[in-house]
Amino acid sequence: QKEVEQDPGPLSVPEGAIVSLNCTYSNSAFQYFMWYRQYSRKGPELLMYTYSSGNKEDGRFTAQVDKSSKYISLFIRDSQPSDSATYLCAIKGTSYGKLTFGQGTILTVHP
Amino acid sequence: EAGVAQSPRYKIIEKRQSVAFWCNPISGHATLYWYQQILGQGPKLLIQFQNNGVVDDSQLPKDRFSAERLKGVDSTLKIQPAKLEDSAVYLCASSGGASGGARETQYFGPGTRLLVL
Numbered sequence: 001q002k003e004v005e006q007d008p009g010p011l012s013v014p015e016g017a018i019v020s021l022n023c024t025y026s027n028s029a030f031q032y033f034m035w036y037r038q039y040s041r042k043g044p045e046l047l048m049y050t051y052s053s054g055n056k057e058d059g060r061f062t063a064q065v066d067k068s069s070k071y072i073s074l075f076i077r078d079s080q081p082s083d084s085a086t087y088l089c090a091i092k093g094t095s096y097g098k099l100t101f102g103q104g105t106i107l108t109v110h111p
Numbered sequence: 112e113a114g115v116a117q118s119p120r121y122k123i124i125e126k127r128q129s130v131a132f133w134c135n136p137i138s139g140h141a142t143l144y145w146y147q148q149i150l151g152q153g154p155k156l157l158i159q160f161q162n163n164g165v166v167d168d169s170q171l172p173k174d175r176f177s178a179e180r181l182k183g184v185d186s187t188l189k190i191q192p193a194k195l196e197d198s199a200v201y202l203c204a205s206s207g208g209a210s211g212g213a214r215e216t217q218y219f220g221p222g223t224r225l226l227v228l
Binding site: 004006041042043044045046049088090098099100101102103104 | 115144151152153154155156159167202204216217218219220221222224
């Protein structure tokens with residue numbers, strides 16, 4: 001079993017739609033949960049970061065963590081064509097900052 | 112603030128040849144990471160440096176991959192000899208602070224795309 005499993009997609013949605021991206025993880029020792037966005041031919045950039053169960057909101061983005069279910073989600077409201085990218089969930093272990101990534105979900109928002 | 116720089120951006124080689132990638136992290140960042148991202152997958156950590164020292168190289172194929180970080184700044188990742196399955200994007204990232212603690216953000220460079228024929 002992989003440490004982090006991510007819904008592979010791809011997802012194609014119309015502009016203005018609400019997007020839901022999801023990951024599950026297997027190790028309950030993981031403490032820090034992140035979402036990265038990766039545009040084509042670019043490196044990943046950090047979108048959201050949280051270390052507790054519950055919701056964290058930043059503009060149109062909401063990160064949700066359920067540690068009891070080992071489940072994390074990213075919601076994008078009022079999606080825009082500029083949101084078209086690959087979204088990667090990433091989880092940090094308990095030491096040394098090692099990131100374990102999901103396989104990524106390709107999102108396309110069409111006008 | 113300048114980001115993480117990597118070169119070259121693209122490289123095409125034949126199998127069994129050698130190749131080297133260079134990374135210049137964000138100024139002052141003590142921790143440097145090399146990731147391998149195969150098409151359709153998330154990045155996989157190959158090696159992590161804290162200043163000059165190696166913190167984690169458990170997923171580095173040491174029979175063919177090597178990496179060094181001289182003077183705690185720039186780093187080089189080498190593959191010798193390359194195999195077809197090494198075709199991937201090699202990403203360098205850096206994070207700040209001496210502790211490399213769990214909360215620090217990793218900043219990624221644009222990556223080097225390697226194609227092994």
